[in-house]
Amino acid sequence: MQSWMSQLRKGITELTVLAALRQGEAYGYELLQRINHIEGLALTESTVYPLLARLKREKFVSVRAAPSPSGPPRRYYKLTATGQKRLQEMLSQWQLMGNAVSQLAEGEPE
Secondary structure, eight states: OHHHHHHHHHHTHHHHHHHHHTTOOEEHHHHHHHHHTSTTOOOOHHHHHHHHHHHHHTTSEEEEEEOOSSSSOEEEEEEOHHHHHHHHHHHHHHHHHHHHHHHHHHTOOO
């Protein structure tokens, strides 16, 4: 069961991060806190930071640096218009797949 859960989490990581950014701009650690306080969605820094870098390259998020009260400057991530569109598309697919799996699980006819 653990392997299956790991694969499921891996498959929805991008959706999870984009959805968490829908709540507003956040720096990496803050973003992890938004996600990890929800049971079943635990992500690690080693998963999220490379994903954020890719999302930036693909222009789904924008990044700005701001001073930190302690340590190096923080990088704040924000959904772009392209990122918001991507999130909407992913949420539509997520709902479609969830409904399809529920139909199968509940034995409903097509």
